[in-house]
Amino acid sequence: MDKNTRNNMSREDRLAARLRDNLRRRKAQARAMNNAPADSDAVDATESLPNPPHES
Template structure:
């Protein structure tokens, strides 16, 4: 019994994806990531905006 030289995902890309250049693939992934992050930020809402921020230093006056 012999195993194939290359495993699973090496040939899983569709024909349309194979024709895209590296720059086009990267640009598409960046756009997808940006949309996902914006959706996550909208889902969190404004009520969580300041919780992770550092506290402002007290002013000595």
């Protein structure tokens, strides 16, 4: 293998590792969101922001 091939492979390996870490983090966040107890006092973000009046 020449030098360029080794550099590209190490870059691809680094990117693959970052993608795996990102996927693990996103899965953990999704599990945490699904397992979080629903707070009855919590307001949905869409409910807390009123729609602006439509101007014709």
